[in-house]
Amino acid sequence: MLSYDELTSPERALWDAFPEGRCVDLCTGVPEEDRVAEGGQWGPERTVRAAVIVALLQGANTAQPGAVACLRLAGARISGHVNLAGAQISHALWLEDCWFEEGVDLSGASTQSIAIVGSRVPGVEAGLIRIExxxxxRRSRLESGSASPFHRRVTALSLINAHVSGAVNLNGAEITAPEEWAVSAGGLVAEGGVYCQDGFVAHGEVRLMGAQLPGGLHMRGARLVGPGRRGVAIALDNAVASTLDFSGGFIANGTIRLRGARISDHLTFEGAVLNGPPGCHGPSLVALLMQAVDFDFTLARPPSGAVDLRGAQVSYLHDNGHSWPDVVELDGFVYGSIKRDEAGERREAVGRQDSVARRVAWIRRSPGYSPQPYEQLASWYRKAGHDDDARRVLLAKQRHRRQTLSPAARVWGHLLDATVGYGYRPWLAGVWLLALTLLGTLSFGTHSPHPVQRGQGSPFQPLVYTLDLLIPIGGLGQRTAWYWSNGGLQWLAYLLIAFGWVLTTAVIAGVTRTLQKN
Structure with missing residues (x-):
């Protein structure tokens, strides 16, 4: 137990100020001398032992009646290890512009608010902490310390399974663990949200898997640099949040992972830059089975890596000309509406001249063939009242599917496409019928055929004769009553009969497919 007599002058000042919650400021007022980065050179007049801080927070100097005890210290060099693991702390802690010789251990502690602002700390361990x-x-610089015998992985900030009734404020902080986890906060519950804005930088992976963030995660303008060998900038697998804000110049040099994340309000990447893992070809965004109400993916420039949205569900999707990379995984992606950002205005992406072509090209960025993205897009067009556009999408689906079939099936597919547009363009059959009818009428009208039986049957009529050849079912009495001695016209008659059967079969097949799908 520390005695008052063995305390240094700055430690006595802190000891005396603690019961009344007064702040002890050891700064000199000279900017060059007060730079925290140079705190390792501060002398004894600005040094406070970690043991003194621990003793005060654990009740070494009782509070005076009518005052609220609080440890407030600024501009100090803190020597030794601040070990408060498992402690029951009933006083608030405020440390500003301090230089820590060793890390801070708050794992398993129960405490009031904690503030370590503008300071340099070799790591903060706060797993399982309970903070009321x-x-x-804010503005602190956290660096990973040395590994312990029990932990192979070194983390600059650990909040694993922590519970914070207020907010986690990391605005302006720089957290560095280049080859490890900059922030490890799996299972974190932060009722007031997590704030990583105002120049926040993380060198190393930020892990928030399974976190519960009713107040959201706010990373507007932040910069994340994932570790090179794993390439994940931030992992939010199975996290539950009201908002995920990666906007306003947010930069990620690594994969953003949102597998199974559930966002009750909006997920925004407006104006963000997603560079993907540095030096490799990993994805820029992985959002398998992600759920969000509003998904704003209006990026500042196209992502360098793939975007994986398989199985994701959103109510509203916003995109722009920079949203999509060369590879986009869309199988199972469900959305209720799409709005496109053009020249700062957001409008429904339906009704534009190139809308369908652009959206089909978007789907074709997916590797391989999958029918679901086409069906989803067609469903959206139908709900918006654009049935013609929906049919164009479904026609594009059949054309894409055709590439996966056997040669014989591809030939039949080309035939269906050319004749009736797979049933989505039945008017093509009318065009073919009209063209063939005109061809037959003009060709047969220049010659006279021979009757099968003289004096019987109706007079020869080129138009009716042509239609009789093209219509395979029933008969108009012309085809059986006349024949040709001219070989060319006879072969034309055979050809028209064949075309009639092909057209009829194609129409039936195409219409049947359309009825089955709709």
Whole structure:
């Protein structure tokens, strides 16, 4: 137990100020001398032992009546290891512009609000902590410390399974663990949200898997640099949040992983840059089975890696000309509406001249063939009242599917496409019928055929004769009553009969397919 007599001058000042919650400021007022980065050179007049801080927070100097005890210290060099693991702390802690010789261990502690602002700390371990208030690490620089015998992986900030009734404030902080986890906060519950804005930088992976963030995750303008060998900038697998904000110049040099994440309000990447893992070909965004109400993917420039949205569900999708890379996984992706950002205005993506062509090209960025993206897009067009566009999408689906079939099936597919557009363009059959009718009428009208039986049957009529050849079912009495001695016209008659059967079969097959799908 520390005694008052063995305390140094700055430690006595802190000891005396603690019961009344007064702040002890050891800064000199000279900017060059107060730079936290140079805190390792501060002398004894600005040094406070970690043991003194631990003793005060654990009740070494009782509060005075009528005052609220609080540890407030600024501009100090803190020597030794601040070990408060498992402690029951009933006082708030405020440390500003301090330089820590060793890391801070708050794992398993129960405490009031904690603020370590503008300071340099070799790691903060706060797994399983319970904070009745907020944790404030604004403008601080956290670096991974040395590994312990029990932990192979080194983390600059650990909040694994922590519970914070307020917010986690990391605005302006720089957290560095280049080859490891910059932030490890799996299972974190932050009722007031997590704030990583105002120049926040993380060198290393940010892990928030399974986190519960009713107040959201706000990373507007942040910069994330994932570790090179794994390439994940931030992992939010199975996280539950009201908002995920990666907008306003947000930059990620690594994969953003949102597998199974559930966002009750909006997920935004407006103006973001997704570079993907540095030095490799990994994906820029992985959002398998992600759920969100509003998904804003209006990026500043196209992602360098693939975007995986398989199985994701969103109510509203916003995109622009920079949203999609060369590879987009869309199988199982469900959306209720699409709005496109053009020249700062967001409008429904239906009704535009190139809307269908652009959306089909978007689907074709997916590797291989899958019918679901086409069906989803067609469903959206139908709900918007654009049935013609929906049919164009379904026609594009059949053309894409045709590439996966056997040669014989591809030939039949080309025939269906040319004649009736797979049933989505039945008017093509009318065009073919009209053209063949005109051809037959003009060709047969220049010559006179021979009657099969003289004096019987109706007079020869080129138009009716041509129609009789083209219509395979029933008969108009002309085809059986006349024949040709001219070989060319006879072969034309055979050809028209064959075309009639092909057209009829194609119409029946195409219409049947359309009825089955709709």
């Amino acid at each position: 208030g907020r944790i404030d690490l």
